[in-house]
Each structure stands twice: as C-alpha cells, then as structure tokens.
Amino acid sequence: MEFYSEFSKNYDKIFPLNSNKLELIDNTFKDLKEKRKNIKLLDVGCGTGSYALALAEKGYQVKAIDLDAEMISLAESKMEKVKADVDFYRLGMLNLKKKFRSASCDGIYVIGNVLVHLKKDEIKEFLALAAELLKENGKIFVQIVNYRRILELNLDGLPTIYSKDDSVRFERNYDYNEKENIIYFKTKLIDHFDDQILSENEIKLYPLCKSELEANLQAADFKVESTYGSPGGDQYRELSSIPLILTAQKN
Structure with a gap:
C-alpha cells in the first residue's frame, strides 16, 4: 500500500471529480428516493472521498470504505470544507460484514476500476456480499476498464493522464499474461516539470469483461439494468469504449 499512500497526495490532480460520472451515479439511485426516505449508499474503494461527499451533499446518507489509511485521512479532512x-x-472489500449489516444499504457503487483488484473468485465473493448488504430492489453501480477492448486490440496501456495544472502525469502500462489470464498494471507518477519519478508500482489486475461481469451479477441475484461506455452515459461499444459501466438491481 506504500504506492497508494504516496499517490494519495496527487490523487485529486490525476482523478478529479467527473461531473458526468457523478450525475450518472445519482441518476442510478435517484428513483429510490421516490420510494424511500434517507437513501443509504456505500462507496467501495472511495479514494479521497470526492464522490461520497458530493453524493452526501445531494441528500444521500453515505458510508465509504478504502483500504489505504492516507486516502481515508484525506477524505475525512475534506468534510471540514463541505456541507x-x-x-x-x-476496510477491505471482502470484509464488509465487519462493519455493515445485511440489508442495510439501498445502493452500492464501486468505481475507478477498483473491482478488478480482486481475483476471479474474489469478485464473485464481493458481488455476493454486495447483494447481501443491499435491501430488496437495491442497486449496484460498477465501473471498470473495458478489458475486451484491451485484449482484442492487444493494447499495452491506457492514455497518460496529465493533471489540470500540468504539474504531474500518470503513465499507465499493461502487460497481459495470457497463461495466467492476468494483467500486470505498471504505473508511474511523474513530476512533469523535471521528469522525476515520484512513485511507481506494479499490481495484478483481473481482466474482467462484460459477459463475465454480467454472469457474476446474475449469479449473485442481480438483474442487469443498464450498460454504458462512458461517464456521460454513451452507448457501450466493445472495441472503442474505454470504460465499462454496468448498473444492476437486486432481485
């Protein structure tokens, strides 16, 4: 977790809140507001808490988890500046029952490619946990990278992200091991002024594709509702959409 602790200092520069994504999440859970009071959301892998706080400002009751202590500390410090x-x-993604009761949430969202940090079987385990924590007809919102595009086009990475102030850049490279069916995700956070590497990391990611995610959701007693290919709600296209976003409702 040392990389993430270091990365957290520049997290909001690299991944600022995306207003389109916020609206898409809000629209996913908004209809629950018409049927229930005090809609409770769980943010899994919250990072520095930007989306959790923004949704709380919209009237949701939000609880959020992340495994990195520095991310949580930064998220808590932001509460002093917002209403x-x-x-x-x-907390880890597979330890949700340590803090949350069955049927205690109306909605769960896991964004920013967090889900595929888990192994193949762990993803199934997490979705089953999510279903257990959700109330009847509760919803889940999942955003990951579109790995079908990565595999089919044999891509070796994602576009470099430059911070808005151009002070840092985040390089993201992929090395797919077909035998293991694992992607080695290699990243570098670089000071853009002097090209100094601030931190670098390599982590294994499971290349979860749309058909498998849908099957896993259905196995966990979810019904897939919507599929998107961008935070703006564009149609998902297998070979051109960079993200894969799915929403599903608990049966």
Missing part, C-alpha cells in the same frame, strides 16, 4: 457528513472506514 456533508460521511462515515469513512479503512
């Missing part, structure tokens, strides 16, 4: 109250916990 929102979120409970942040340092």
